[in-house]
Amino acid sequence: MELPAYDPQWLKDLLRYMLIVRCMDGRMMKLQRAGRIGFVGSMHGQEAAMIGACSALEAQDWLWSGLREGGAALMRGLPFSEYIAQMYCNSNDTAKGRQMCNHLQHKGSHYPSWSSVIGTQLPHGVGAAYAAKVRGLDEVHAIFFGDGATSSSGFHSGLNFAGVWEVPAVFCCVDNGWAISVPSSQQTAQLEYERKGECYGMPGYAVDGNDVLACFEAMKTLVARARGGGGPSLLVLRTYRMQGHSSSDDPTRYRDAAEVETWTKRDPLERITRFLESQGVLQAGEYARMESELLAEIDREIHIQEAAAPMPLKSLVEDVYGDIPRHLRKQYNEFLGVAKRYGDADVGDGVFPL
């Protein structure tokens, strides 16, 4: 097969972005194991899917997140500092420590806040794409979600509305084989997720989600189609969740070591690295240097965020409304009164189970 002529620097950047995801993920997992942060939903194994697909987006396009696209947001402009602050839920966190760890956002690069509730973002992405269309904005909305989310009503209403309204959106289904402990075979009787697009009048395609260039090319075509007024489409990125569902999950309870082994051999970073080396784009030792530079940069930021102050108490009653209503001021003041008389509340010791 003839490969398109890629700019060597662009290729190297692609690898670097994937490596950022891998390094950030590894460091966050370490922090979680050390008890410094509460929860990590690992991106390990999905680097090519998110980086390849999102490389096809322009700066003005939006990225609607499933559970594991924080790494793509890093490429699109989410600073390391904000990423790590969110994981610490400290006073530098732009979401003011209100979300669980790993619920990232970045307004500057159009990466909206997302809830833990699976599937809710699909109709949001469709509505925003509709707004872009009505307002004549040159935006494409990339709407990410997992294989599990295809069972949610948000998936069905999202794709249905998108089809009827012909919005500039690309639905990106990250099929990593698992929804916590539920394999795709229990999730759907149509394992070719891409064929679900047809029911809503949009084309659906599947691509090897561990091949970063394939993900990029497929997404580029569909983004161009959406941008040109051709309407929505569904792209399935077939990949694998290498770790547990989250830092609290033990996947050995429910899946085969042999399956994991198969996918270990398909590691997306190894694949692109080997390819770039064979093309003479990447020199010996460059990968290791890149990695150690990135880890050092991440570690510097971890030290800064580790020292940041926790969220102040009054953030309890802020941002519920545009301004703090009287009844909340009263509740807060009563609460302070109790703390003054009886001392501060004890930090709980409950642990998150999944």
Next chain:
Amino acid sequence: MTTRTLLQAINDGLHTVMKEDPSVLVFGEDVGVKGGVFLVTEGLQKEFGKERCFDTPLSEDGIVGAAIGMAMNGLKPVAEIQFQDFIFPAFDQIVSEAAKLRYRSGGQYTAPMVIRTPYGGGIQGGLYHSQSGEAYFCHTPGLKVVIPSTPHDAKGLLIASIEDPDPVLFLEPKALYRAVKGEVPEGHYTVDLTTLREARPGKDVVIFCYGAMVPVAMKAAELASENGIDCRVVDLRTLLPLDEEGVLEHAKAVGRVVVLHEAPRFCGYGGEISALIAENCIEYMEAPITRVAGFDTPFPNTLEHHYLPDHRRVLDAVERTYHF
């Protein structure tokens, strides 16, 4: 009798009923091989097979809607919603369908089923793994709402819920899953869904509460007793339908009332208790009825221990009520 945690008691209850009644099915997200994210259904699939305990696709409205149909056609579904926070996609099926089927069909069709789901804070789960939504459901005639606080009650109430002729929402205080232990009888027994439980006798102030707030009330009561205030603690345990006579009896006997829950105060369940007492026996009250509740905000993350009512806030209310 065996000493069990609340979680083990629920598992034991499911086990007991599944053994006795082959029409009982347990299903939901991750309840099969994994045994649930909290491990409440651990071992059930192994013992009873994939036909009796199985994973579903990721769709809460699908889970509850299908449970209704099963119940209408001779099965006894015990559906799990992984977190109460994720029940809202199924709100329509619960409120419009399960709760109203008997009424709209003139009693020709019914949906005897149980929806189990962990609720409440205490696990650093942020705003979507911590909510206490009981008030939404208690506003729904046709539904029963049950919240245990001890291992003994958890098993007995669960078995009673599964045997009940009407749909029951069984809310499990996740903060207590492993935090409370107690004696649990072997085999089949029920705790009826019509009576509250006096968790601690006392004559000066009565604290009405349920679920994860019961141990908080008990601790506050203990501290209050050091200051010479003798608190009674009442565990409501079945919120809908409520044991109204029981509430009024305790309120009249003591004359000073604190109502406690971790859900937001406004339009919370405590409002109903307060109104019930105010309407029926205000003349017995020697102090204003006082509510202690979560803030009227979404559930926070890092500040959850400040949001959740603790023994300090309860003690404060008890003392204010006592010294009124």
